[in-house]
Amino acid sequence: MAHFTIHQLYTRLSSIDLTKPPALKSDPTRTLCCLCRPRFFASARKLKAFPSALSHTRSQIIQMGSQAKVYTLAEVSEHNQPKDCWLVIEGKVYDVTKFLEDHPGGDEVLLSATGKDATDDFEDVGHSSSARAMMDEFFVGEIDTSTIPSRKAYTPPKQPHYNQDKTPEFIIKLLQFLVPLLILGLAVGIRFYTKSTEA
Numbered sequence: 774m775a776h777f778t779i780h781q782l783y784t785r786l787s788s789i790d791l792t793k794p795p796a797l798k799s800d801p802t803r804t805l806c807c808l809c810r811p812r813f814f815a816s817a818r819k820l821k822a823f824p825s826a827l828s829h830t831r832s833q834i835i836q837m838g839s840q841a842k843v844y845t846l847a848e849v850s851e852h853n854q855p856k857d858c859w860l861v862i863e864g865k866v867y868d869v870t871k872f873l874e875d876h877p878g879g880d881e882v883l884l885s886a887t888g889k890d891a892t893d894d895f896e897d898v899g900h901s902s903s904a905r906a907m908m909d910e911f912f913v914g915e916i917d918t919s920t921i922p923s924r925k926a927y928t929p930p931k932q933p934h935y936n937q938d939k940t941p942e943f944i945i946k947l948l949q950f951l952v953p954l955l956i957l958g959l960a961v962g963i964r965f966y967t968k969s970t971e972a
């Protein structure tokens with residue numbers, strides 16, 4: 774006897790046109806479906822809803838029940854060891870202890886992201902959608918965002934004021950040129966003077 778997965782069975786059932794009379798010889802699945810029409814097709818509709826029900830993640834289910842535990846950053850920060858590692862990403866708290874060894878980016882990056890909002894670190898890597906889908910497995914609660922220190926706005930270093938008046942600069946350059954010339958002239962002068970006095 775052929776075995777179908779729920780999905781295969783649903784796909785098969787959905788493709789059958791029940792408005793047509795059953796053709797007993799052509800397709801046993803269709804025949805079976807048509808014979809049990811009302812109840813069976815109602816079940817098929819339920820099957821359609823079933824996968825979507827399954828697709829609700831743990832975090833969604835908990836959130837739906839408004840039971841998500843809210844942690845402060847201080848509480849989350851206590852879990853910062855290889856044997857107990859929690860992360861804060863996009864307002865949610867994840868216990869990634871079991872995932873440390875398997876994390877493709879290594880355990881050290883995860884450990885270094887504890888005790889703070891690791892959203893930027895997580896986003897900077899450009900994690901795939903499958904990585905994001907994995908996160909629900911590790912969801913333990915939400916972060917009390919008021920306990921996360923606000924990011925300081927970036928203030929660019931003050932630019933040195935551009936001096937429009939170039940006079941002092943010009944004088945310095947002139948002196949840099951003239952002083953060696955003066956010293957040289959003085960040395961030559963002394964030389965001539967001493968030579969003439971010797972003679």
Ligand code: HEM
Nearest residue numbers: 867877878882883886891894895898899900901904907908
């Ligand atoms: C629950 C949280 C996390 C999960 C489930 C997770 C999962 C993954 C997965 C599945 C990959 C493989 C590549 C991909 O599919 O994108 C990956 C790679 C990586 N992750 Fe994470 N990750 C998490 C948090 C973090 C955080 C917070 C950081 C940074 C502090 C991080 C840094 C990295 C790095 C550096 C790589 C390697 C990227 C590469 O080699 O291209 N991950 N992660």
